[in-house]
Amino acid sequence: MLAERVKLTFRRIFLDVGANVGQNILNFKKLYGNDYENYEIFAFEPHPDNFLYLKQKFEVNPKVTLFQAGASNVDGEKKLYLGSSKSHTFREDKSTFMLTKDPIKVKSINLSKWIKNNFTKNDEIILYLDIEGEEYDVLQEMIDDNILDWIDELYVEFHEKKLNNLDEKQHDHIMQTLINTLKDKVYIHAKYQEKLYERLG
Numbered sequence: 630m631l632a633e634r635v636k637l638t639f640r641r642i643f644l645d646v647g648a649n650v651g652q653n654i655l656n657f658k659k660l661y662g663n664d665y666e667n668y669e670i671f672a673f674e675p676h677p678d679n680f681l682y683l684k685q686k687f688e689v690n691p692k693v694t695l696f697q698a699g700a701s702n703v704d705g706e707k708k709l710y711l712g713s714s715k716s717h718t719f720r721e722d723k724s725t726f727m728l729t730k731d732p733i734k735v736k737s738i739n740l741s742k743w744i745k746n747n748f749t750k751n752d753e754i755i756l757y758l759d760i761e762g763e764e765y766d767v768l769q770e771m772i773d774d775n776i777l778d779w780i781d782e783l784y785v786e787f788h789e790k791k792l793n794n795l796d797e798k799q800h801d802h803i804m805q806t807l808i809n810t811l812k813d814k815v816y817i818h819a820k821y822q823e824k825l826y827e828r829l830g
Contacts, residue, residue, distance in 0.1 A: 640752040641668045646700045646740065646767075647759040648672035649715075650682045654693065656829045657757075668692070668755075675699035675709050675735040676717045698736040700758070702766040708732040720762035722793040741770040750779050757784040757829055759818075762792050768803050777810050784829050786818035 645653050654672060658665045670693045674680045680697045687693040699719060701707060710732045711717050719737070748754060758764055764785060771777045785807070789800040807815045816826035 642754045643668045643670045644756045645672040648674040651686050660828050698738045700740040701737040702770040704739045706734045707737040709735045718761035723762050740767050741774045741776045753781050755782045756780050759786045762788045783815045
């Protein structure tokens with residue numbers, strides 16, 4: 630019988646992508662208890678007001694690295710559409726809140742490329758992804774780049790019912806690929822292992 634591959638862990642990483650005002654970092658600390666001290670935390674948030682709050686809350690925490698940027702499948706700048714209660718999206722077709730007529734430009738980071746450039750497949754990576762519709766482009770690129778295999782646990786919220794121009798087949802394909810690849814280590818809001826998702830979300 631072939632021995633199972635042993636994963637040697639060099640770094641322990643929590644990626645909070647769509648960090649909002651930092652509630653998931655606090656939930657992560659509560660969930661992992663004393664083990665929280667062994668993790669490096671990287672938080673991505675493009676909304677200027679939300680990011681200012683993150684800075685006030687976590688800037689002095691040496692464990693937390695903050696990025697004023699939104700996750701996408703491109704590096705550069707993108708239009709960010711702002712809604713009520715500091716909500717926001719890169720997707721012009723998102724329909725669940727009133728979008729500003731004049732979006733702002735913010736920095737975008739190719740998340741798949743960023744993970745590949747900063748970590749290794751042997752690192753333990755826990756990814757929380759809630760990016761208001763942009764998850765489809767991000768996850769598809771991670772699948773194409775084989776970066777999904779680098780993720781040890783994935784928490785994700787899909788927004789398929791809130792996007793006017795989404796191909797339903799794309800949603801089904803990505804969600805099934807996540808389940809097939811990560812099995813019981815993927816937690817999808819309101820769809821798959823939702824009770825475990827709620828530990829952080």
